[in-house]
Structures are given as C-alpha cells and as structure tokens.
Amino acid sequence: xxxEIGINSPIGIFDSGLGGLTxxxxxxxxxxxxxxxxxxxxxxxxxxxxxxxxIVGFTQDAVRFFLDHDVKCIVIACNTATALALPEITxxxxxxxxxxxxxxxxxxxxxxxxxxxxxTSATIxxxxxxxxxxxxxxxxxxxxxxxxxxxxxxxxxxxxxxATKMVVKEYLTPLKMAGIDxxxxxxxxxxxxxxxxxxxxxxxxxxxxxxxxxxxxxxSILKERGLLRTEGAGSETFFVTDGAAKxxxxxxxxxxRDLQAIKFTxxx
Amino acid sequence: xxxEIGINSPIGIFDSGLGGLTxxxxxxxxxxxxxxxxxxxxxxxxxxxxxxxxIVGFTQDAVRFFLDHDVKCIVIACNTATALALPEITxxxxxxxxxxxxxxxxxxxxxxxxxxxxxTSATIxxxxxxxxxxxxxxxxxxxxxxxxxxxxxxxxxxxxxxATKMVVKEYLTPLKMAGIDxxxxxxxxxxxxxxxxxxxxxxxxxxxxxxxxxxxxxxSILKERGLLRTEGAGSETFFVTDGAAKxxxxxxxxxxRDLQAIKFTxxx
Numbered sequence: 001x002x003x004e005i006g007i008n009s010p011i012g013i014f015d016s017g018l019g020g021l022t023x024x025x026x027x028x029x030x031x032x033x034x035x036x037x038x039x040x041x042x043x044x045x046x047x048x049x050x051x052x053x054x055i056v057g058f059t060q061d062a063v064r065f066f067l068d069h070d071v072k073c074i075v076i077a078c079n080t081a082t083a084l085a086l087p088e089i090t091x092x093x094x095x096x097x098x099x100x101x102x103x104x105x106x107x108x109x110x111x112x113x114x115x116x117x118x119x120t121s122a123t124i125x126x127x128x129x130x131x132x133x134x135x136x137x138x139x140x141x142x143x144x145x146x147x148x149x150x151x152x153x154x155x156x157x158x159x160x161x162x163a164t165k166m167v168v169k170e171y172l173t174p175l176k177m178a179g180i181d182x183x184x185x186x187x188x189x190x191x192x193x194x195x196x197x198x199x200x201x202x203x204x205x206x207x208x209x210x211x212x213x214x215x216x217x218x219x220s221i222l223k224e225r226g227l228l229r230t231e232g233a234g235s236e237t238f239f240v241t242d243g244a245a246k247x248x249x250x251x252x253x254x255x256x257r258d259l260q261a262i263k264f265t266x267x268x
Numbered sequence: 269x270x271x272e273i274g275i276n277s278p279i280g281i282f283d284s285g286l287g288g289l290t291x292x293x294x295x296x297x298x299x300x301x302x303x304x305x306x307x308x309x310x311x312x313x314x315x316x317x318x319x320x321x322x323i324v325g326f327t328q329d330a331v332r333f334f335l336d337h338d339v340k341c342i343v344i345a346c347n348t349a350t351a352l353a354l355p356e357i358t359x360x361x362x363x364x365x366x367x368x369x370x371x372x373x374x375x376x377x378x379x380x381x382x383x384x385x386x387x388t389s390a391t392i393x394x395x396x397x398x399x400x401x402x403x404x405x406x407x408x409x410x411x412x413x414x415x416x417x418x419x420x421x422x423x424x425x426x427x428x429x430x431a432t433k434m435v436v437k438e439y440l441t442p443l444k445m446a447g448i449d450x451x452x453x454x455x456x457x458x459x460x461x462x463x464x465x466x467x468x469x470x471x472x473x474x475x476x477x478x479x480x481x482x483x484x485x486x487x488s489i490l491k492e493r494g495l496l497r498t499e500g501a502g503s504e505t506f507f508v509t510d511g512a513a514k515x516x517x518x519x520x521x522x523x524x525r526d527l528q529a530i531k532f533t534x535x536x
Contacts, residue, residue: 043322044312049423054311054510149431152420155317163417163434170431242322 005072005093007227010035010237011218012066012074014059017045018155018247019188020077021254023098024236026215027075031222033229036236039065043241043267046151047080048120048187055122059085061267065239067091072227075218079186079210080120083128094221101217102184102210103132109206110182113140116175116205119186121146129186143178147171147190154189155250160196168193168200176201185209192253236260241267273340273361275495278303278505279486280334280342282327285313286423286515287456288345289522291366292504294483295343299490301497304504307333311509311535314419315348316388316455323390327353329535333507335359340495343486347454347478348388351396362489369485370452370478371400377474378450381408384443384473387454389414397454411446415439415458422457423518428464436461436468444469453477460521504528509535 011031013024017040024038039062041047047055059081066074073094076082082097089095106115117129124146133140149167158164175183183205185191191209198207222228240247244262251259279299281292285308292306307330309315315323327349334342341362344350350365357363374383385397392414401408417435426432443451451473453459459477466475490496508515512530519527 043318045317049313049511049514050311051511051514148424149417149420149426152417156416158417161438163431163438166431166434170429243317243319246317246319 005070007072007229008035009070009072010037012069012071013038013077014041014062014066014074014081015078015188016041016047016058016081018251018254021251022188022191022209022211023075023077023214025255026211027218028234028236030215030219031228031234033232033234035234037066037069037071038236038238039265040238040240040247041267042243042247046120047078048122048148048151050122052084052122055081056085056088059089063089063091063095065265067093073218073222075214077188077214079188080122083123083126094225096214096218096221098188098210098214099128099186100132101213102186102208103129103136105210105213106182106184106208107133107137107140109208110140112179112181113137114178114180114182115140115142116178116180116183117142117144117186118147118150118171118175118183118190120151121148123186129184143175143180145171145175150193151187151189154192157250157253159192164193164196165200168196172197172200180205182206182208238262239265241265273338275340275497276303276500277338277340278305280337280339281306281345282309282330282334282342282349283307283346283456284309284315284326284349286519286522289519290456290459290477290479291343291345291482293523294479295486296502296504298483298487299496299502301500301502303502305334305337305339306504306506307533308506308508308515309535310511310515314388315346316390316416316419318390320352320390323349324353324356327357331357331359331363333533335361341486341490343482345456345482347456348390351391351394362493364482364486364489366456366478366482367396367454368400369481370454370476371397371404373478373481374450374452374476375401375405375408377476378408380447380449381405382446382448382450383408383410384446384448384451385410385412385454386415386418386439386443386451386458387412388419389416391454397452411443411448413439413443418461419455419457422460425518425521427460432461432464433468436464440465440468448473450474450476506530507533509533
C-alpha cells in the first residue's frame with residue numbers, strides 16, 4: 001500500500017463491462033467531491049456464464065490495476081464478481097461488493113419476506129444472495145432465477161420491445177406465481193429493464209437494485225475511516241480493456257449522460 | 269514448423285466457443301480418418317462484440333496453441349475470427365477460414381443473386397462477406413444484418429420459443445422485404461436456429477451455412493498437399509479455456525452426440 005493514499009485518493013470501481021456505470025452514477029450523486037476510476041473488463045465480458053476460477057483471475061487483475069493507481073477503496077460493482085471472487089481476494093484497502101447492500105435493501109422493503117432474486121447464471125448458481133439473505137433473516141423465503149438473456153437484450157438496446165416483454169414473462173412467471181413482494185435486480189444491467197419488469201410483476205412488487213444501497217454503504221465506510229472527501233469538484237476516468245468507442249456509446253445509456261475520458265488499458 | 273508434421277498429424281479447429289463444433293461435425297463426417305484437435309476459447313467468448321485488435325490477439329494465442337500441438341493445418345471455424353483475424357495472421361501450416369467457403373456456397377445456390385448475410389456485429393461491420401462475394405461475382409446484391417441476440421438465444425437453448433421467433437422476425441424482416449433468395453448463416457451458432465429462420469423466410473429462401481462448404485474445401489487442400497489421411501479410426505480432443513463441464517453439456521447440442529475428452533487449457 002502506497003503511503004500517499006489518503007482522503008484525496010480516488011475510489012476504484014470495477015465491473016466486467018458497462019453495468020457498473022449504474023453504481024458510478026449512484027456514487028457520484030451521493031459523493032460528488034470524490035474522484036472515481038472505473039475499470040470495465042470489456043475484453044472478457046460477460047462474466048456471468050464463466051467459471052469461478054476464471055472470474056477470480058479477471059477480478060485479481062482489476063484489483064492489481066487499482067492498487068497501481070493508488071485508490072483508497074475498491075467497489076466490485078459486478079454482482080457475478082462479488083458473488084464468486086470477492087470472498088477469495090484480499091487487498092490492503094477496503095473492498096466492497098454489491099450483494100450485501102442489495103440484500104439489506106431487499107429486507108428493508110419486503111413485507112411478506114418472499115424475496116425474488118434474478119441474476120446471471122454464475123451469480124444464481126453461487127447462491128450468494130440466498131446465503132446473505134438467510135444470514136440476515138433466517139425466516140425469509142427466497143426464489144432465485146437466472147436470466148442470461150437480459151444482459152444481451154440490454155446491450156442491444158432492446159429495453160421495451162415485444163421480444164423483451166416475452167423473455168421477461170418467460171423468466172419471471174415462476175417468481176410471480178410464488179407471490180414475491182420484492183425482487184432483487186442482481187445484475188447491474190437489469191435496472192435498465194426495470195420498466196418492463198415492473199409492468200409484468202405489477203405495482204405490488206418492489207424492485208431493488210443494489211447501486212444506491214452500495215453507494216450509501218461506501219459513504220459510511222469512508223466516513224468511518226476519515227476518508228470521505230467533502231471538498232473539490234470530483235473527477236471520473238474510465239478505463240476499458242477493449243472497445244473504448246463502443247463503451248462511450250452504450251455507456252451513456254447506463255450513466256444517463258455522456259462519458260468523457262475513456263482510456264484503453266490492455267488486460268493483464 | 270516441426271519436421272514431424274505429416275499426413276498423420278492432427279487438424280486444428282478453432283472457435284471462440286462452441287459454435288465451431290458444427291464445423292467439427294462436418295469435417296468428421298467427410299474425413300473420418302483424421303485426428304482433430306479443437307480449441308474453444310470459452311474464457312473470452314463471445315468475440316462478436318469485441319474489437320479487431322482483441323480478436324486478433326485471441327486468435328494468435330489459438331494459432332500458437334495449435335503449432336505447439338504439431339497440427340498439419342488450422343481451420344478458423346469462427347466467422348468473426350475469420351473476418352477480422354485471418355487476414356492479419358500467418359502460420360507455417362495451411363490456414364483456412366469459413367467465409368470464403370460460405371460465400372462460394374451461397375453463390376452456387378442463389379438464382380437471383382440477391383444474397384442476405386447475417387452474423388455477429390463484428391463480422392457484419394468487417395464487411396468480409398460482401399467483399400468476398402463481390403470479388404467472386406460483382407453483379408450480386410448483398411443485404412447484411414447483424415443479429416447479436418442469436419448467439420445468446422442458442423446458448424440458452426431457446427431454439428424454438430415464441431421470443432426467438434419474435435427476434436428472428438425483427439432482425440430478418442428487412443432481408444425478406446429485399447427479396448433475397450439465399451441467406452448466409454455467417455456465424456457457427458446460427459445453424460441451430462435454421463428451423464425458425466427457415467419458417468420465417470419461407471421455402472423459397474435457401475439457407476447456407478459454411479460448415480460443410482468449409483469441410484469440402486479442407487479436404488481438397490489436404491488432398492492437394494498429400495496430407496489427407498485415408499486410413500485409421502480418427503480421434504477428437506477438445507480443449508477449452510474455461511468451463512469444461514458446461515462445454516460438454518451444451519456442446520452435444522452442436523455436435524449432435526456426446527463429447528468426450530474435454531481438457532482445460534489456460535488462456536495465454
């Protein structure tokens with residue numbers, strides 16, 4: 001750990017691709033003075049269909065990248081990497097995932113404690129959400145379902161098409177039948193499908209995404225350690241391992257505004 | 269080049285993931301005596317949304333792997349890698365892609381010379397098919413369209429669902445309107461959607477996949493160089509850079525039978 005690390009050091013935010021930009025957005029809204037460095041592993045995206053060993057290796061590369069850039073903390077903004085790699089990795093700065101925050105937010109809004117969780121195949125197979133939810137509240141009933149077509153649909157920009165509605169219906173009918181009152185969007189791409197998902201499940205089912213919950217958790221960690229920056233304009237720099245131009249184009253959809261300062265960094 | 273390379277050396281077949289198994293199938297049906305080594309780069313799949321530089325790098329790794337295994341020739345069974353990487357790479361053994369074979373097959377069956385081409389975003393953006401088709405026949409009219417959701421649909425096993433039919437309709441309506449009589453399935457995943465695609469386009473549109481055309485071309489190259497094996501049982505070995513178990517499971521769908529001898533090889 002570099003001795004220069006302190007309150008003015010940047011926050012590192014990692015995702016397999018674009019999805020973590022929803023977390024960037026939430027962090028910037030809450031902590032506008034902070035500098036943010038984003039690392040999107042677009043050369044290897046998607047992670048959701050790959051093995052634990054491979055995902056751990058990719059995440060280790062990202063952590064190494066952040067330590068080289070003297071970050072004061074690392075946010076694993078990817079649910080799949082949080083589920084599979086975070087438990088396996090250590091770093092000399094605080095590391096934070098999205099799953100605990102998302103689980104906590106879900107328990108806070110659920111009334112009947114029937115909670116649905118959707119995510120990539122790897123996230124769902126890892127059982128990370130059910131394990132955390134049951135640890136926080138042993139009484140809750142959890143209905144988990146992988147939705148591997150949601151990420152490609154979002155990347156294609158098909159946020160509100162008939163085909164998208166049909167895929168949503170196909171995946172979510174069992175959760176609707178089970179009577180969930182809360183659905184965790186356990187992948188950072190899924191908030192972009194919130195309208196179609198909400199339309200299918202109806203107004204009685206609350207949708208929870210971990211981006212804002214994660215940002216709140218990060219803020220209290222930084223405050224606790226005296227690392228929260230409350231002055232200055234805050235900057236953002238984006239690094240991707242492939243396709244900077246495409247990242248800029250699709251990324252604005254996630255961030256809700258244009259992206260600046262996108263740089264290429266070779267993977268490994 | 270190893271001096272041991274000769275008629276009994278294996279054929280190397282490369283794909284970004286599973287799709288190349290349709291080419292393995294065609295090669296084995298035509299040249300049953302040959303030993304085949306397959307390299308599926310499942311740690312980095314899909315290629316279709318990535319940049320040229322990245323795809324060239326991944327393909328170079330595959331070629332190096334094959335040269336270490338003393339193959340007598342290399343088949344790039346991935347349309348995206350053929351389109352973007354094959355023109356950039358040299359090797360001391362014959363290398364063969366799928367695009368020329370597919371284009372030749374399309375021109376052989378088309379009567380009105382209105383030819384549709386579908387593939388990944390990278391393949392279509394490369395213009396590889398139109399360039400080759402126009403070189404072979406300057407008169408033909410080409411209608412190309414990227415279909416990025418087809419690969420995830422095939423990987424999910426949704427070969428005949430309503431949602432799949434809707435995606436097919438969305439992507440292929442402009443090609444149908446254009447009056448094509450031939451459609452090149454320019455991605456090795458797409459033959460698994462041939463039924464739904466054929467149903468939508470009707471019996472007057474011929475579907476061409478490059479697997480069998482590529483196998484025929486390979487046979488004549490080997491024969492020409494005195495490298496065609498006509499005795500022996502032939503074996504097949506599959507190497508993947510991630511997820512051997514999943515590869516075995518989904519791979520049988522492509523190969524039409526169970527896969528044996530799947531080995532893990534780390535990428536790079």
